[in-house]
Amino acid sequence: MHFTRTVRVLFGTLTWLVLAFLYVPLIIVAVLSFNSVASLAWPPKGFTLHWWRLAAHSSGARDALMVSLKTAVGATAIALVLGLLAALAIHRFRFFGRESLNLMIVLPIALPGIVTGIALNAAFRQVGFAFGYLTLIIAHATFCIVVLYNNMLARFRRLSPNLEEASADLGAHTFQTFRYVTFPLLRTALLAGGLLAFGLSFDEIVVTTFAAGAGLETLPIWIFRNLSRGDQQPIVTVVATVVMVMSIIPVWIAQRLTSDDGPLTGGTR
Amino acid sequence: MLIFYVGSLASLFLTSLYRLNEDGSGIEKVIGLQNYKELAHNSVYLDITLRTLKIAVLVTLLDIVLALPIAFFMAKVVSPRFRRLLVAAVLVPLWASYLVKAFSWRAIIGSPGGVLDKTFGMSPNYGEIGLVIVLAYLWLPYMVVPIYAGLERLPDSLLDASSDLGAHFGFTFRKVVLPLLMPAIVAGSVFTFSLSLGDYIAVDLVGGNTQVIGSVVFDTFSADLPFAAAFAVVPVIIMVAYILGIRRTGALENL
Numbered sequence: 001m002h003f004t005r006t007v008r009v010l011f012g013t014l015t016w017l018v019l020a021f022l023y024v025p026l027i028i029v030a031v032l033s034f035n036s037v038a039s040l041a042w043p044p045k046g047f048t049l050h051w052w053r054l055a056a057h058s059s060g061a062r063d064a065l066m067v068s069l070k071t072a073v074g075a076t077a078i079a080l081v082l083g084l085l086a087a088l089a090i091h092r093f094r095f096f097g098r099e100s101l102n103l104m105i106v107l108p109i110a111l112p113g114i115v116t117g118i119a120l121n122a123a124f125r126q127v128g129f130a131f132g133y134l135t136l137i138i139a140h141a142t143f144c145i146v147v148l149y150n151n152m153l154a155r156f157r158r159l160s161p162n163l164e165e166a167s168a169d170l171g172a173h174t175f176q177t178f179r180y181v182t183f184p185l186l187r188t189a190l191l192a193g194g195l196l197a198f199g200l201s202f203d204e205i206v207v208t209t210f211a212a213g214a215g216l217e218t219l220p221i222w223i224f225r226n227l228s229r230g231d232q233q234p235i236v237t238v239v240a241t242v243v244m245v246m247s248i249i250p251v252w253i254a255q256r257l258t259s260d261d262g263p264l265t266g267g268t269r
Numbered sequence: 270m271l272i273f274y275v276g277s278l279a280s281l282f283l284t285s286l287y288r289l290n291e292d293g294s295g296i297e298k299v300i301g302l303q304n305y306k307e308l309a310h311n312s313v314y315l316d317i318t319l320r321t322l323k324i325a326v327l328v329t330l331l332d333i334v335l336a337l338p339i340a341f342f343m344a345k346v347v348s349p350r351f352r353r354l355l356v357a358a359v360l361v362p363l364w365a366s367y368l369v370k371a372f373s374w375r376a377i378i379g380s381p382g383g384v385l386d387k388t389f390g391m392s393p394n395y396g397e398i399g400l401v402i403v404l405a406y407l408w409l410p411y412m413v414v415p416i417y418a419g420l421e422r423l424p425d426s427l428l429d430a431s432s433d434l435g436a437h438f439g440f441t442f443r444k445v446v447l448p449l450l451m452p453a454i455v456a457g458s459v460f461t462f463s464l465s466l467g468d469y470i471a472v473d474l475v476g477g478n479t480q481v482i483g484s485v486v487f488d489t490f491s492a493d494l495p496f497a498a499a500f501a502v503v504p505v506i507i508m509v510a511y512i513l514g515i516r517r518t519g520a521l522e523n524l
Contacts, residue, residue: 012342014339022358022410114487115504119278122281123273123276123280125284202366227474241369243366252361
């Protein structure tokens with residue numbers, strides 16, 4: 001397709017501006033974590049690793065990191081199993097209520113996080129669950145499943161049913177076909193979905209606030225609580241940088257694994 | 270899991286009908302509409318709802334304006350190789366910590382002493398304008414992705430046909446591209462609108478004293494769960510009405 005030079009240059013420039021708009025704030029946080037002055041003051045005065053050392057020895061931040069990791073691993077594990085099964089069911093079978101089921105699975109991403117959070121909180125109270133790891137992991141799993149589901153469905157749509165039919169024709173029973181044919185084809189999508197779910201769970205804050213109860217503190221909650229405390233500010237920038245890197249790296253890998261499935265969607269707050 | 274999620278929404282409605290007991294120490298499970306009456310009678314809550322709606326609309330419009338050129342550039346102008354890279358470049362910040370991004374904007378628009386203030390000598394500072402910019406920043410990828418997907422489905426031949434018939438680019442964009450993109454834009458707006466309606470973290474970090482639905486729900490949640498639940502139902506109603514309203518545009522298939 002042909003565009004005039006003016007159109008190309010104009011749209012190119014706008015694109016670069018928007019990309020800068022997207023990335024500059026991320027870079028600023030990382031830069032501030034090495035700032036030798038203990039505040040959010042700009043421009044940075046000098047380079048120091050002091051805050052990184054302090055953050056590494058901050059027991060509050062370390063405990064929160066462990067909570068975040070455990071939660072993310074638990075929620076991702078649940079989401080891997082249930083997300084795969086849900087996508088398999090929706091893709092493979094035609095059953096009553098299929099369309100509404102499909103709509104309901106994406107519901108958690110269409111409603112604001114605070115609604116999901118307070119709804120889960122109310123539900124846990126009704127059922128009488130004590131707030132803790134269990135409630136936190138269940139809450140995170142609800143939105144992690146959506147990510148897995150979307151990724152798996154995108155992969156299923158790309159897979160040819162011929163392969164499974166061929167396997168069956170050659171005498172494999174259902175389980176063998178799944179084990180030796182379908183699963184290997186799904187592996188990268190599963191891995192990518194798992195990484196995305198992990199990244200998402202790792203930096204989630206809204207649902208966490210409502211589902212964790214008083215005793216548990218994930219890294220984002222720790223950041224949020226310490227933001228207003230001036231003396232903690234530099235350590236917060238360090239932890240923020242860590243959280244950012246921890247959520248971007250898995251996503252970057254996931255993106256490479258599934259670049260043929262179309263853009264990754266189904267994020268949620 | 271799904272039953273659990275839908276069950277939670279039901280329990281949200283149920284809780285919103287409860288009330289606090291006399292001394293405010295616990296929740297009395299008596300069904301009544303008093304929380305909704307309070308919401309309807311106290312004009313503060315109407316103001317807050319309208320303000321939240323206004324912010325959500327502004328954020329959505331700003332995101333449409335920002336997303337259109339980058340999505341068009343990605344889908345129609347650049348080479349396929351470069352396109353893959355751009356798609357990744359837009360999507361990666363989407364998954365970067367939302368809290369960290371909002372936090373970063375705190376350092377950027379703060380005045381005096383923030384990055385904008387030091388670099389350009391002016392800054393919106395914390396408040397409604399700053400909040401709209403930050404929310405638009407946070408949700409931008411949610412708008413870019415559906416518009417990009419919509420543009421990918423739009424055949425190049427339509428653009429060529431329009432320009433062969435003598436239309437210049439601006440005309441083609443307005444009369445051919447935009448109408449066909451409407452479902453995709455509306456689909457993106459579901460995200461930007463919904464996310465803006467429920468936010469309280471960015472509001473807390475960069476909103477100054479701005480009060481929105483999310484911040485009220487968050488503030489009242491530990492003291493008066495039934496009331497917070499009732500106010501949380503308001504964005505649900507708005508979103509359901511919005512989704513029903515746009516169903517005809519075919520936008521839901523683009524979600």
